[in-house]
Amino acid sequence: MKVIIHPGAHGTNEDRLTKTLLRNRDRFLAKGCMVPGPAKYRVLLKECVAAARVHPPSPAACEVLWDAILEGEQASRVVLTNQHFFGSQRDALENQRFYPEAGPRLRALETLLPDDEIELMMAIRSPIGFLPAMLEKAHPNRRAAVLSSADLTKMRWSELFIRIRQAVPNMAVTVWCQEDLPLLWPQLLRRFGGLEDGAWIAGGMDILGEILSPEGLTRLRAYLKMHPDLPEPLRRRVYAAFLDKYARDDEIEEDVQIPGWTPDFVDHVEALYDRDVQHIAAIPGVTMLTP
Secondary structure, eight states: OEEEEEOOOTTSSHHHHHHHHHHTHHHHHTTTEEOOOGGGTHHHHHHHHHHHTTSOOOHHHHHHHHHHHHTTOOOSEEEEEOTTTTOOGGGSEETTEEOTTHHHHHHHHHHHSTTSEEEEEEEEOOHHHHHHHHTTTSOHHHHHHHHHHOOGGGOOHHHHHHHHHHHOTTSEEEEEEGGGHHHHHHHHHHHHHTOOTTOOOTTTTHHHHHHBOHHHHHHHHHHHHHOTTOOHHHHHHHHHHHHHHHBOHHHHSOOOOOTTOOHHHHHHHHHHHHHHHHHHHTSTTEEEEOO
8 A cells, every 4th residue: 555644844734734635535535545534543653653663563563553544444545644743843853953753753654564655745844934833832932942042054954854765765755845835736735645637626726825816816717727738837837927926925925033033144044945955856765846
């Protein structure tokens, strides 16, 4: 069975992704892909992975896990989402490293599901946006402590994926940038569900709908209705053109107000992030989705 693991990252519309995938559950199931409700597996999977890190799982462990998740249903593909799979927000950053527990947890997951084909699919985000989002619900004292000790110029997502590839070299990894989500959203939903390019999907226009002006969204829907067979790359170019013309500034401009984060500093970190994304795309075994 193909198993898609989506671990976040934090602050990358992870809850919205889960809810939209569940909206399309019946459509996906018709293609052999199951999207179980998170309540069926998140605690159980966490406990099983933790146990697999201590002792080799028994041959029956995998069967018991799937029986609990699938509840007798048959599927060739399963999507499991949990923004805390690599750890809570407290575990998301340590000594300028993203998700230090990622490698060991994925390695334990492989031992737990030895006969399944696992693929990791996750989003990343510029440190400029990631840190405030990750700390949004943190206690003010912790927020201040993390922001004062964090060196954004040393944070590299590529370092995380190098560790992941070393820990689980046979696991496919697919990555995208949160900043590109409006252009990639429909494609991502189809990719999770194993649908063909261009297949209709519920919620595929939701994010663009929040960013575009009402006039822009109406015109975009009309254009797509007139051109239903656009290939995916051209469809993304159309999205980009409409965003250029009709995007609402208050929805696309991220207002970051952190003491010491001057405009020059923000620009410098963003430039480092752009180069880091290029490094990720060059890592063997990692697929970087871009508009």
